[in-house]
Amino acid sequence: MAELITKEWLETDAIQRVFDVLEQGGDRARVVGGPVRNALLGERVDDVDIACTALPEITVQRAEAAGLKAVPTGIDHGTVTLVCEGIPFEVTTLREDVETNGRHAVVHFGRDWARDAARRDFTMNALYVDREGVLFDPLGGVEDCLNRRVRFIGDAVQRIREDNLRILRYFRFFATYGVGAADPIAIAACAAEKQGISELSAERVTKELSRLLEAPRAAEVLQLMDGNGILELALGEPTSLDRVLALMVAEAALGRQGDKDLRMVALKNERICAGLRFSGIFCKREERANAARHALARNGLDEVHLKSLMVDLSPQAVSDGILLSALEVESPEALRAPLAFAESWEVPTLPLAGRDLIQAGLAPGPRIGELLAAAKESWKASDYQKGREVLLAEVLEAEEQ
Template sequence: MQIFAHAQALGGEARIVGGAVRDWLANYPVGDIDMAINLPIETVASHMVACDMRVVETGLKHGTITLYDDDDHIELTQTRVDLETDGRYAIVAHDQDWARDAARRDFTINALYLDKSGGIFDPLDGRADLQAGRLRFAGDAGLRVQEDALRMIRYCRFLPRFAAMGIEPQAENALREYGSLCAGLSGERVANEMRRIMVGGRLKDVIGLMQDSKIDQAALGLSLDPSRLANDDDIGSMIAGLGENVDFAWLVNLAVAMPSGSAALLAKRLRLSRAEERCLTRLDRGLGEDDITMLSGARWRQAVYYLGDMAALLFAVQSWRNGQVLDASRLAEFTAWTPPQNPICGADLLSHGVDNGPGLGQMLKEAEHRWVTSNFTLGKATLLEWLFGN
């Protein structure tokens, strides 16, 4: 997208800003690209529409639009100042001054701008902080978190990657003093951060900070226990071993750290999807001793057959709840194994004169159980002979 050229045509300037610049400078993979433009966003939106560009007014009253070009999209925000904030939302006004735009951002490392010539604009010394492993709020930490309480949870999320020097004292004081403000955040905003926190590294440290500052209690409605969590290597093995279920990895760690019986409360507070709610509810129940013994032993395929896609997730949760190191090779076996097809179906029993009713279902269940306990070795003929021989 030729946003730089469009901005110049309108008499203004556009710059790439925030995470894309930060990650590029830190040699991390660059994800979504956000840009800022020192023009009123309504003017920009009208111009882009006139140029046949698809414009979505994702946050027009907050100074933001999203521009689409086929499968690519860029969020474009006017340079602005906050006129009024309530800890959740801000009333903003256009301001052409790039330095004032930088001053209203959350962290110094996110107040980095890249212009069309590749020049870096860094009014808050964010690049030096990035190189030093120092995570600082932009300006007064207390004011920044009062403007938007989500910034406290974001600080916790960025901690593993960008705070090699540890928690910055002013930031820590702000989190301890204002952590209770997180209670006013929407469940969706908290959940979006938690999805990344719970798989983001140094999890014990991050959850420890959230617990110490009571951010967890305010944001989630309960206290998480960092002592129950696994180390980073174990968590990395779990994530690598989940295959297609990797999107639920964050729920595994949440289930380990949360008090037992908390699934319903958290699903409501975080406004989880139905799939996430079902997953967390099942993880909350955990596994019995017989199940974990089977999963750890030679009969693991039989347990996985009944547990289905939840087997790997439950195995990780229960291993850590029991204070055990996760068997990563066994977890990988669960994910790689494709259960065999049950050799008996309803048509087989109907053809043998069984009425289509509750009795047929019970016979199918009994045959399936016998087939599974044989470690999937019995064929159709043997199973039918056993069924009708009883």
Template sequence: MSLGQFVSHDTALKKLWQHLPQARLVGGCVRDLLLNLPVHDVDLATPQSPEVVMQILEAAGFKVYATGLRHGTVTSVIDGRAFEITTLRRDVTTDGRHAVVAWTDDWREDAARRDFTINAMSCDRAGQVHDYFNGQADLAARQLRFVGDAETRIREDALRILRFFRFLARFDVAKPDQAALTAIRDLHALIARLSGERIAAEIMRIVVLDRAPLVLSLMQEVGVLPHIVSHPNLRFFSHLLSLGAPAEPRLRLAALYPPREEVKRLRLSREDTDLIDFLTATQPLLDPAADDAALRRALSEAPPDRLTLRSWMDQAADRSGTSSESWQKFRTRLNAMETPTFPLQGRDLLDQGMSPGRSLGTVLKATEDWWRARGCVDGLSACLSYALTLRGFSRNSSPT
């Protein structure tokens, strides 16, 4: 959808403009609409203070939430959609991570504090684009430039270094801006001040892009990537992508990080860290020539979605000459197979008179190993019979 169509046809936005006529669309949504790209988040700016914005919208019957009053931001929900509305700002002080801001009514001053020219445009309710720093021309030329002085913008917020590379990859920039690269070479050490969470959010958005191998190589060349991964496995990463691996950020990160290199710096969730550990385990796990019993054993230890992701890692590491077609057939078999479930539970052993305690867990584990070794096909009766033969099975009383 074009910018003009969006402005004229978006009913929820038109309702908001009825009560905040001075507000303008800002930032990424203007950029993407000018490129006819889908827009997911609609951000607006206004010269009115956040308190006034809340009063106006609440009086109009809209839900309003103070999502970031310190930075001048409120969120209003209209027709089930969220609109983030921020008061025009100017930076008072910055430390490379956070800024102390003051309100302003000067649109150009607000635009001047943004990162790149293509993100510094705004659009009013009449559909007019306000472009103070030639962002439209840069979009057309596939250029990515910082607003004003690159070094100043980076010192204000070092995350802009990573955002620069993300936009390079996303918009297929024709040629990186040399002034920007020079500033990044000089200031890349500022990345060390950023939180792991902020770094993770950017790097996970970079690795899923088609041009990620080229951009990551450039990040390595200018000294940025070592702040994120000390020994990046760029060759393996590129090979994985060449095989057609899915754009799953944790898979891509696992390919970028050599085995045994920790991702704790990124402060990922436990779930994400566990998955990356599973994907980077050094021993080969999957074999396209595996029989059904081997597949069932694998499925008994990990869900099919994890195994599918791991299959891409094993394929990229495969030096046996196995064809891509064989690996794809393997993944099809894997996802078509029913996941086996170990049928024996602790209560089954208790019903047979076994005493609770450590020995019960030992018997359960040994029986599960036996069940898995036999291809995960034995039912409850067979597993129970085997458990009864094990040393360490002691009856508390006769079964009833």
């Protein structure tokens, strides 16, 4: 029987205390899904989900009696988050779906572990382990997991119809864990049911695509999705993969870790992508990165221009713009030196401010901004050597003329 490669996460006082709380009155508890899968593969375990036979209200009562915080994060569907030693554990009562409708399910609580497993998405996620590290594998998921085969449980079309998000989850899991060719049954089912993607919230689609973009096989899986008409539905409009694929090639060639947000910028490539939703922070980065890319396309990658852009935008924006330019250069090697410079040059601050001009007797107003802009250009032309006094003298002299 297979064993967990990493077990230290299961042996902590916090999780064992949670087991003590849950396993009372004949109830059983097991860690389920991702932590088990990752531990079998020797990969990092972060969040821990636990399945148990106790009803959610009983879980809350036992947790509070033991002094643990219990948060009813999804109590209607059997989920309670227990916080022990500052660590959250999502605890869900065993259940089976009575009725499903794309994203919302009517569930029935039970005590049958095999039925609980049967309602999950992929065989590698229908794995359980008890507090001692003993595996429970009702659907043969261990073999699939160890061989990195991503397969739907039972009928793939039915699994997708229960939850349309499983289409995107399949591609994300395959990009992250899969080896070899994708399961043809899964691909056919995803393609057949792809219109269900349009029923998903933009937030959920964005989250899945973002996680896929940082996966080891992101490039080929994006092409697989595109070839089956799935990516267009997810984005909300047709797209081209040229820029994001060029970015991924450049990241690999330059020995850089893949940046999921920058990859998303490249995937969007200034399209609206109505099927997605982004934070203000992402949108600001996207705007500056594309501004830098366009400026570099016009003026080149020489250090003089890089300095000017870094002062006007930011080092991050210029680094992003350089990487987004991978599509326009003959080889990623052309980006190595500019990137190194952009990430090492210490950006100076313009030594002249509006208050300096006002203190020198100039009237507040729009003219102050115009004068500062001119001073900034003069400062740049000096290779950032001119100091406050020199710049101020130039401004005052220009105003006297």
